[in-house]
Amino acid sequence: MTILVDKTTKVIVQGITGREGHFHTKAMLDYGTTILAGTTPGKSGQEVEGIPVFDSVVEAKEQFPEINASIIFVPARFAADATYEALDAGLTIVSLITEHIPVHEEMRFIELARRQGSYIVGPNTPGIITPGQCKLGIMPAHVFKPGRVGLISRSGTLTYEVAASLTEAGFGQSTALGLGGDPIVGMSFVDALKLFEADDGTDATVLIGEIGGSAEEAAATYIKKHISKPVIAYIAGRTAPKGKRMGHAGAIVSGKTGTADGKIKALRKAGATVIDRPIDVDEALQKIL
Amino acid sequence: MTILVDKTTKVIVQGITGREGHFHTKAMLDYGTTILAGTTPGKSGQEVEGIPVFDSVVEAKEQFPEINASIIFVPARFAADATYEALDAGLTIVSLITEHIPVHEEMRFIELARRQGSYIVGPNTPGIITPGQCKLGIMPAHVFKPGRVGLISRSGTLTYEVAASLTEAGFGQSTALGLGGDPIVGMSFVDALKLFEADDGTDATVLIGEIGGSAEEAAATYIKKHISKPVIAYIAGRTAPKGKRMGHAGAIVSGKTGTADGKIKALRKAGATVIDRPIDVDEALQKIL
Amino acid sequence: MRLFEYEAKDAFRQVGIPLPASGLASTAREAARITEDLACPVAIKAQILAGGRGKAGGIKFADTPEASKEAAAKILKMTIHGHPVRRVLIEQRLEIKQEIYLGITIDRSERKPVAICSAMGGVDIEQVAEKHPEKIARSWIDPILGLRDFEARQLAKNAGFEGRTMLQVAGLLLRLWQVFIKNDAELTEINPLIVTPDGKFIAADARLNVDDNSLFRHQALLERVGAGISEKTKLEQQAHELGMTYVELEGNIGIIGNGAGLVMATMDAVKYYGGAPANFLDVGGGATAERMSNALEIVLSHPDVEAVFINILGGITRCDEMARGIIDAQKTLPRDVPIVIRMIGTREKEGAEILAAANIPFLNSMDAAAKRVVEQVTKRG
């Protein structure tokens, strides 16, 4: 009915006693997310908003074996370890809010997640929300409404922008997720498109991309081959200057991918509807659904 | 009918152009082992005893995809890499002859083998022989004869000693293998006992242990629970002095395991026949079979 | 963070990658003395945090200390692509039989390091990649296991090397991998790796970019960053130190927003209505009033800016904080330009009250705001 999270999701908040952790624990609880435990090493025994704090995920799982998802607010230097810990404890959904994590650590925990089949959403993500059921993130909840449009984005605030447009136009969302703003992220457009395609609660997917990398090009290839549901895409950064080149290696690896034009062309060619402005999502969906 | 290797085994010799590699390639070929290829990085295109030499296992496998086992004669500094290479190429049996490999590397490639379900026999092993079918090792072949007794040993020369006694007494071997003389080895008594138990070509197993470690104690525990076929055991080192203590940690980890007496008691308790001298294996088998 | 060539070469030296004999000079006299010590023909190479110095005249050759002094004097007066040359590297000049390319970077789509090797190295490597992609061998590396010896050999072989040469190139790839790992690199390159007529392999140029997010575990680099030496312009550097991302552009409409994607979308919207952004400024997530106030100051330091579009979509970022920042900044702004504010999201009501109290209007729609700010500039112009 939705992807990744729903009303059965049982959450642990890693870094719950920190400023952000505490603030968003309250916001998620207010939204109705089932949070069973939190961790901050060394602070076992405390409580935050009535939620018990443990030294480790494993200890929390001893008391609440039903925990299956984590949201991580741990500072950058310790966030990789928190992610390893969540994976090691067998959690299948990790919403990794922290930004500025060393990229070498990111590659390692993403590889580990891939091996065990867990999803890491992020790092540097606003998280995941299944409106009306579960918010595993830091997004302003009021711009989202339950519905049947899937929303995937590489950008945080732009997700809210588009969600607000959708909601205003009467199109609720099945699930919305930010993939994360870092060059390396756990979940890709392709991973999310695959889940939305299989989800009978989703009629169409809105994909919000931006310049840089080749995630949108990969999505286009995948859409062409495997996606039957309509895809609407918006690519930010058409007018942005070319980013600084990452040596010859960067040019060799990325080839001609990375520009807004290239991404837009690839997505159009794959059958997606590409819109020029976030507000155009309304009209595009009207035509399709 | 046998374990690990038989007449269908297709072998690659890693380090084939070295002195030992070359010598034993000839000996294995003489024995009838099917060797399809050899490797020595940088020497692709050469031949050794009529066997083509490749730069890498992957390249050899391109030409001979049926290769499933490797024997490694690569010098200690490079042997770990050769083992990673064999595992990466998907080989399921690796007979690792080289000794003096750094123990940290050993732990790593043994862990990798465990993950993918490949067997590493050794390091520092004489290898594996299924008499009359396949010799994937450096043992003097004439002391082995085809038959129905499985032979597992931690020691090289002691394996030959017992094999010679068995052969002389008319007990041939289904398969004989040296687990390797290093403190850390890939295959354990338990792994081998499990295979012999399942092998309908084996009637009884001879286990040759020695002081140090707790592999024999682990074998005893396993025999008691899972092994229905007779096990005859010989433990070398009853009169050896206690080895030098490996700090407090060594004592904490090993506890009371490691002595010949302890191992003998454990094996007797598990129902194994423990013999005092290698030549007693004949009499012991006569009684049992 | 990009390192200077000489810094990258220090990192190379630590893992045993062979380098030309060299010395670093910040004056022409030093250059002469180093050349005398080296006692061989030398290359004098501008040390700047940008590429393309060769074509810009930043590399010269000299056979004598006097010629080296003269060349260094010239280069040390240059500014290349906006970067003043403060130091030159004086290096033994090498005879070249072959130029090889070796590089390791991060493949974003695979989320893995990728090692790249080509027997056709040199300045034209990107053209080789485009026209003869088969001449460029790649190998993706398991980020947990790292580059193994056999993988390095296979990569060298795939690039066309054989026998002993294959082993030598593989050995250098493994050392380059050490550089990559030890320095938390995003990128490291040897281009060209020179093969001399007598068969030696020497890294003639060196490139090393370190992941900014890893600087906390590289004390020495942190100190250099503290000293303000980087490839960024002054305003970019200033913004960076304040926790924001700022990039200067050619237009006249200042752009401030929270979140890179939103800022890009804002620029696109401005362009959609015929305007031209003067900059990209992302205040980042959870910005404070002070940061917003700093952001406005930075944007207005750019003399071309005729109007500013502030686009706030509150998530972690709170509208009330942003509103306070705007009001604080307006008290001390150097110039009076129209500011168009779009604000929705977390604490929108509180933010609205703060702006209303100060008589500052704002809009809810990004699109409408983009249209308005373009009108402001057109009206003025």
Next chain:
Amino acid sequence: MRLFEYEAKDAFRQVGIPLPASGLASTAREAARITEDLACPVAIKAQILAGGRGKAGGIKFADTPEASKEAAAKILKMTIHGHPVRRVLIEQRLEIKQEIYLGITIDRSERKPVAICSAMGGVDIEQVAEKHPEKIARSWIDPILGLRDFEARQLAKNAGFEGRTMLQVAGLLLRLWQVFIKNDAELTEINPLIVTPDGKFIAADARLNVDDNSLFRHQALLERVGAGISEKTKLEQQAHELGMTYVELEGNIGIIGNGAGLVMATMDAVKYYGGAPANFLDVGGGATAERMSNALEIVLSHPDVEAVFINILGGITRCDEMARGIIDAQKTLPRDVPIVIRMIGTREKEGAEILAAANIPFLNSMDAAAKRVVEQVTKRG
């Protein structure tokens, strides 16, 4: 290879494990000067490659430089468990609130590193392990992923530490893991890790054993080995340098064989017939004639040896080589003792011919040979 305490502490210092202030002295005068510099009560600790020095009087305490000088002079004259004391470590004496045990070694049966932590550290840790196994927490470490922070914290917690102390102990475990990895250690221990009355954690003793097979990648240690400093006796060291393993025992029958298991079985067989082995000597795999000849010399250097049993089972090792070695050795042997040879396996026929030509008898059965050698000694006795 076992390192001296001060060497282990150097390795600890490099990863930031806190240590007492200290200095190394090889004379009593140096000890006095170091004590003066430290300006605090000190411990004077014998630096030997063996345990149990405390109970043997190898650790003394002093409050003044004079007392330190006196204590050092005494210790520097000692020989502890066969090891002459060449140096003493002069260390700031610590006040002790608690003694903690931290160790990492290799678990042979799990084929993984295991980290061990106990709040009841100190010299009696092994008794704690025996009587209160629940007081000893262990954590097996994935050899590819290494010890992760969260695992170190869990281990500290399982050992009974909580809150800030848990984090501190975990931090030290992670540093000890760095020592383990960087040094290719078989074992590294801090015992005791002292907690001072003001809550500081300091490694009072340090243990580090490096894997002999990894020495090629630890140049500094290789050099020390080259200098002949080790925990082995002179003969053991000599055999080691020749590529053999030799251990001195109490009996009178010299034992030589190829392969550790076979040598042990040979000793067991000698014992079975009432004899007593004088040593364990494994010539190793693929030994040459020269090595066999050296082996005989080493065994006969032991004055108690009255007969020698050479047990060769040819695999990699070739009987002809061994036969040649025996003949070479006999020409120059210091003493004339009966030598019983058992020989089968690779090139047995060639070996037999060589021995026959020299009129040296040999047997095929290990058991028969064991019986014969015991008879030889009994006959003589």
